Amino acid sequence: MVELAAGRYVAQFAVAVLATISFSVTFRVPLRHYLACGLTGAVGWLAYILCTDCLALSAPVATLLAALPLTACARLFAIQRKAPITLFLLCGIFPLVPGAGIYYTAYYFLRNDRTQFASRGVETLKIAVALALGIALVCSIPLKRQKKQS
Numbered sequence: 001m002v003e004l005a006a007g008r009y010v011a012q013f014a015v016a017v018l019a020t021i022s023f024s025v026t027f028r029v030p031l032r033h034y035l036a037c038g039l040t041g042a043v044g045w046l047a048y049i050l051c052t053d054c055l056a057l058s059a060p061v062a063t064l065l066a067a068l069p070l071t072a073c074a075r076l077f078a079i080q081r082k083a084p085i086t087l088f089l090l091c092g093i094f095p096l097v098p099g100a101g102i103y104y105t106a107y108y109f110l111r112n113d114r115t116q117f118a119s120r121g122v123e124t125l126k127i128a129v130a131l132a133l134g135i136a137l138v139c140s141i142p143l144k145r146q147k148k149q150s
Contacts, residue, residue, distance in 0.1 A: 060130040
């Protein structure tokens with residue numbers, strides 16, 4: 001049973017890498033950064049599914065917690081590869097963005113179902129705010145500066 005669960009997480013990680021790389025292609029990210037973008041998105045997605053599956057956390061809380069390692073990973077890749085952090089963040093958050101929530105919020109609005117519209121809208125907003133807060137928390141940590149040698 002443990003092997004099945006581990007295999008499921010490996011498969012989810014691999015699919016997240018491929019999906020994030022596909023999104024990198026759409027955003028015309030330079031080829032040399034594809035794998036780093038893919039790994040950034042996969043780290044965030046793996047953290048999210050572990051939070052929801054193993055810890056039984058709600059989607060907004062899981063998104064907040066998943067945004068932390070995702071942003072740290074994006075920050076490390078940005079430093080290592082001397083590229084803007086937004087390059088990795090923009091592609092990396094793709095698996096966590098509440099696209100279905102946005103779709104269903106608009107759908108219920110157009111169907112004039114106010115109860116579902118409000119419910120989906122609030123949940124989607126919570127997820128979006130959690131994602132932004134997670135990114136802001138990690139980005140607010142100062143980087144250690146190295147002294148320049150003269």
